[in-house]
Amino acid sequence: SKLLILFLQLFCVNYIIYKNINFNKRVIHITVIDINFIITEILRLLPFFIPLMIVEYGLMIYALVQLFRNEAAYLPKWGWALIIIFINIIGPVVFLLVGRKKYKEND
Numbered sequence: 001s002k003l004l005i006l007f008l009q010l011f012c013v014n015y016i017i018y019k020n021i022n023f024n025k026r027v028i029h030i031t032v033i034d035i036n037f038i039i040t041e042i043l044r045l046l047p048f049f050i051p052l053m054i055v056e057y058g059l060m061i062y063a064l065v066q067l068f069r070n071e072a073a074y075l076p077k078w079g080w081a082l083i084i085i086f087i088n089i090i091g092p093v094v095f096l097l098v099g100r101k102k103y104k105e106n107d
Contacts, residue, residue, distance in 0.1 A: 056089050063092035071101040 063084045072080050072095075080099050083091040 059089060059092040060084055063095050066100060067095065072099055073101040074099060 064081065067077055067080050067084065075083075080095050083099075084095055085091070087094075
């Protein structure tokens with residue numbers, strides 16, 4: 001979601017800048033055709049980002065549930081919660097691999 005918004009912002013800004021700058025007058029003109037093009041590109045790319053968003057939020061929810069049910073290693077729980085929420089996809093994976101406290105079974 002955050003990655004999608006960043007990508008779309010960069011795409012829109014780059015498209016508008018490269019297509020519409022008049023270097024002599026240093027004026028940017030944005031037309032209705034440009035806005036329609038940007039909207040159609042966003043709609044064309046949206047089906048590729050929906051599965052990514054589902055995986056991202058699924059991992060985030062699962063990692064947060066695991067965080068609050070179990071003990072955390074290396075950082076306090078609030079630190080892991082910030083990492084899980086603000087670092088897309090990588091944060092939950094790092095927590096699930098490293099951040100959970102491992103218990104040894106006594107035989």
